[in-house]
Amino acid sequence: MANTSTAPPKEQLMAAIAPEVANIDQAMQRDLQTATADCDPLLVEILEYGLFNGGKRLRPLLAILAARLSGHMVEKIVDLAIAFEYLHGATLFHDDVIDRADMRRGKSSVNKKFGEIAAILGGDFLHSRSMFLIGTLGGNAALKIFCHATNGMVDGEFLQLRNAENYSLSEKDYFLAVRGKTALLIAATCEIGALAGGATPQQQKALADYGLGLGTAFQIIDDLLDYQGDASLTGKAVGNDFQEGKMTLPLILALGKADSEDRQRLLFLLANEEARQGGFAEAYAIIDKYEGFALSRNRAEAIVTDAVSGLDSFAEQGNTETIAILRALAEYVLVRKK
């Protein structure tokens, strides 16, 4: 890929972001102590369990980096940045209820461990707290961007529900659902970070586009890992999406290229619950035959290349290290195994 030669390798990236990640975790602990001071101990336990489980803190990190890139570093940016991790947590809590998922990051999901009620309520609490932080620390402009993203997320979920039974789903509709489900919040994270850092409207746009691309690539890789991942690393069973008949990019691209016979066979395996049970390996082979996986990865790479190209406009301001980290994060999304 072009434009990525300045990115440090993964070890360097991790070393560069480690202090920020520790800082983010501390800010979350501090904030939760205040926010839950008078709360039921069960709520406190659920939040601790659901939020501190080896999450990558990608979203707060992006907000901090975007603020830094945009000129002046705001002292309190970390207190604003954690709002994005809270909202992310809220959506995971609720998603796992919706999907009746038992596992999350290799251990029991919140709904599995504490019950559906606790997961719904815990998610509501985090949702509320995140909007409070955005509103009070980021102001109305930030709240507007944030709400656009949260509404888009709900809308993306509805789209996904609608897409579930649609085996002729188009690439365009897939990307529309990904946008709502994942990319819009990451775009909002970067945009609000930029806003807090005093970015110009053009810079805000560049960082929002970066976030949108990174988020989209993130979801494509997520969907690839669902077919090709190592369950011991991802903490999720392989083939989940296929078993649920979920239309993701590898499948869509393979169906678009397959000859009539393979196409019919793939659709049969997908649409027929009994056939799905033992049909994963066969479906995998057909998708692979038509390069569904490789082409999906290509799409993700092209999107990342495009996304990081917008960072060039910040280069003049002597932001070399921050730009390098943002590039490396985007590339990391492509190679991640979990």
Place this chain on the structure above:
Amino acid sequence: MANTSTAPPKEQLMAAIAPEVANIDQAMQRDLQTATADCDPLLVEILEYGLFNGGKRLRPLLAILAARLSGHMVEKIVDLAIAFEYLHGATLFHDDVIDRADMRRGKSSVNKKFGEIAAILGGDFLHSRSMFLIGTLGGNAALKIFCHATNGMVDGEFLQLRNAENYSLSEKDYFLAVRGKTALLIAATCEIGALAGGATPQQQKALADYGLGLGTAFQIIDDLLDYQGDASLTGKAVGNDFQEGKMTLPLILALGKADSEDRQRLLFLLANEEARQGGFAEAYAIIDKYEGFALSRNRAEAIVTDAVSGLDSFAEQGNTETIAILRALAEYVLVRKK
């Protein structure tokens, strides 16, 4: 009761508030049209179904009246006021999922009609929109009060979960759960309305106290209707709380007064799932024998009397009609049949 002689009878109350209620409904329709302009049609349908079903619009109405009482009427108060109806809607959507309730106001609940996923997501959308309106139209002070209430609601739900199996629940713990579950949001509604209307801190406090009292009485009556209501009016089956072993005020007060034998019998009926099935009439009779219902109603009346007494401080400002409506609303809470 003292202090209520100026309240108009119910018909007059309804006539006085009818234009406001119509205005609130219009503002909600207008706002939803903007907020859901690009959204999935299913989301639009769910919101329409769940929000426009004969709700009393008590919360937005209180916000508007509190603003009016506090001095100058804000032009856009109705756009802020609808946020409270949205949040109320969001909690009903999620509560019905949590309680697996099939009915709401005499028709299928959102979760029953559209499924749990749609109910969770629809609730999230309303939650998000309500906080957006509060933050952008009410400012940071309003957002702070609002979040205190939403967090209190989650906490109240946890408390209720914890109370569920506790057959020696104290009156104090009952009131603590009611505070979180119902009263805090109504208090916040009045307080934020007052804030928007330019109230002094003392006036804000008086209106918050009014809301807290009204909300508490509202919940006591709700719990009474669960024993004594007419299902054709309430739209809910009678005896639900008892069947679920839920500890509400009539039960708590009766257990406190009952002799050893009746107390043992009541606890047996309550704690034993099989005994509960046919035991409602017997339990009702024991509660009634120890005046559990009458005493609960007395509590609600005393709370309302106390709550409306704070409105006297506004009397000098020539707010006679608004005060009369607020008094009438509080009294209506006591006599409502649904």
